[in-house]
Amino acid sequence: xxxxxxxxxxxxxxxxxxxxxxxxxxxxxxxxxxxxxxxxxxxxxxxxxxxxxxxxxxxxxxxxxxxxxxxxxxxxxxxxxxxxxxxxxxxxxxxxxxxxxxxxxxxxxxxxxxxxxxxxxxxxxxxxxxxxxxxxxxxxxxxxxxxxxxxxxxxxxxxxxxxxxxxxxxxxxxxxxxxxxxxxxxxxxxxxxxxxxxxxxxxxxxxxxxxxxxxxxxxxxxxxxxxxxxxxxxxxxxxxxxxxxxxxxxxxxxxxxxxxxxxxxxxxxxxxxxxxxxxxxxxxxxxxxxxxxxxxxxxxxxxxxxxxxxxxxxxxxxxxxxxxxxxxxxxxxxxxxxxxxxxxxxxxxxxxxxxxxxxxxxxxxxxxxx
Amino acid sequence: xxxxxxxxxxxxxxxxxxxxxxxxxxxxxxxxxxxxxxxxxxxxxxxxxxxxxxxxxxxxxxxxxxxxxxxxxxx
Numbered sequence: 001x002x003x004x005x006x007x008x009x010x011x012x013x014x015x016x017x018x019x020x021x022x023x024x025x026x027x028x029x030x031x032x033x034x035x036x037x038x039x040x041x042x043x044x045x046x047x048x049x050x051x052x053x054x055x056x057x058x059x060x061x062x063x064x065x066x067x068x069x070x071x072x073x074x075x076x077x078x079x080x081x082x083x084x085x086x087x088x089x090x091x092x093x094x095x096x097x098x099x100x101x102x103x104x105x106x107x108x109x110x111x112x113x114x115x116x117x118x119x120x121x122x123x124x125x126x127x128x129x130x131x132x133x134x135x136x137x138x139x140x141x142x143x144x145x146x147x148x149x150x151x152x153x154x155x156x157x158x159x160x161x162x163x164x165x166x167x168x169x170x171x172x173x174x175x176x177x178x179x180x181x182x183x184x185x186x187x188x189x190x191x192x193x194x195x196x197x198x199x200x201x202x203x204x205x206x207x208x209x210x211x212x213x214x215x216x217x218x219x220x221x222x223x224x225x226x227x228x229x230x231x232x233x234x235x236x237x238x239x240x241x242x243x244x245x246x247x248x249x250x251x252x253x254x255x256x257x258x259x260x261x262x263x264x265x266x267x268x269x270x271x272x273x274x275x276x277x278x279x280x281x282x283x284x285x286x287x288x289x290x291x292x293x294x295x296x297x298x299x300x301x302x303x304x305x306x307x308x309x310x311x312x313x314x315x316x317x318x319x320x321x322x323x324x325x326x327x328x329x330x331x332x333x334x335x336x337x338x339x340x341x342x343x344x345x346x347x348x349x350x351x352x353x354x355x356x357x358x359x360x361x362x363x364x365x366x367x368x369x370x
Numbered sequence: 371x372x373x374x375x376x377x378x379x380x381x382x383x384x385x386x387x388x389x390x391x392x393x394x395x396x397x398x399x400x401x402x403x404x405x406x407x408x409x410x411x412x413x414x415x416x417x418x419x420x421x422x423x424x425x426x427x428x429x430x431x432x433x434x435x436x437x438x439x440x441x442x443x444x445x
Contacts, residue, residue, distance in 0.1 A: 153420060
């Protein structure tokens with residue numbers, strides 16, 4: 001059988017679901033499982049998984065969208081850097097991802113900046129930004145670089161090459177964030193759940209190993225899961241079995257990709273280039289040891305080293321926007337008074353509606369399934 | 371953001387592979403995966419192969435679960 005087709009097989013899904021009902025009935029009480037990945041939310045919503053589950057099994061969506069949690073101040077600061085550079089006679093080429101480009105702040109978005117005549121380009125990969133820098137040796141290319149561990153790895157890979165070759169016209173604005181500290185912060189802030197579905201592609205980089213301390217220190221069962229419907233259902237079944245047996249442990253459903261130790265090469269490169277620092281998450285506040293900053297010796301490749309600009313204090317969210325509670329797993333988009341009314345993907349009010357990994361956009365896109 | 375898709379390696383040029391996403395071909399950097407051969411499946415995220423797809427492990431673990439389902443269906 002084709003390895004890529006097995007994971008959306010209907011018969012297999014039905015077997016897993018029967019086993020899920022069996023386990024849920026034995027447990028009896030309500031169990032709440034959280035995931036922290038926009039791609040998982042897409043799988044859950046697109047496949048209608050919530051509607052298939054027993055009434056006592058709930059799936060919560062946590063902060064799984066790096067673009068959504070990128071502080072508005074950083075977007076504003078990057079915009080100010082572009083303006084200051086122009087004042088000083090330098091035209092920066094700014095690159096970033098498609099969803100980052102549209103994230104609204106009180107002072108506008110990167111898309112607005114482009115409409116003012118600045119050179120802002122959407123890229124699929126940091127590798128594309130690097131190629132733009134090579135093709136334009138007389139211009140400075142800055143990649144506004146958001147993302148969790150999965151996306152940090154490619155950024156680190158390119159930076160490593162840029163630093164080795166001493167290429168000076170490529171720099172980044174790092175807003176990279178680490179996922180496990182965010183889960184830890186949610187637990188400390190009082191979000192309660194019976195188990196965690198770990199994001200398969202973050203785990204590809206950090207390994208099962210990277211999550212173990214959450215189970216050891218907070219007693220939360222975890223299962224690393226992939227992104228096909230079968231993967232997610234299997235992840236839920238494995239968590240239910242752990243909960244039913246009263247165990248506290250971590251298992252890996254996504255064995256075809258995720259190794260216990262993760263991608264050691266990627267970890268080495270990230271560790272070589274970045275320091276771990278306390279960092280702000282939009283709508284969640286400052287989370288200890290959750291951000292990545294280029295090390296002192298590599299500061300020549302961080303754009304903030306060269307431009308000191310002031311940005312005004314601004315609200316994380318518009319009044320009424322529930323993105324903060326949604327990112328904490330305390331509310332679903334349908335609880336928000338703005339959802340689908342004043343806030344739509346065409347005119348997003350909050351960041352959760354902009355990104356294709358934002359819970360609100362996913363709910364809006366697949367809304368017909370409810 | 372962490373969307374990553376399996377693709378088949380069809381060509382290798384030093385540290386960059388040409389990968390096939392069921393018809394669409396793109397470049398994928400191989401900085402973080404070693405010993406990739408033409409015909410292998412890799413998981414690609416924003417232009418980087420972040421891991422190889424291990425078909426054998428996947429099929430073995432599914433087989434193990436089939437046993438569990440059989441037991442449960444019998445209960």
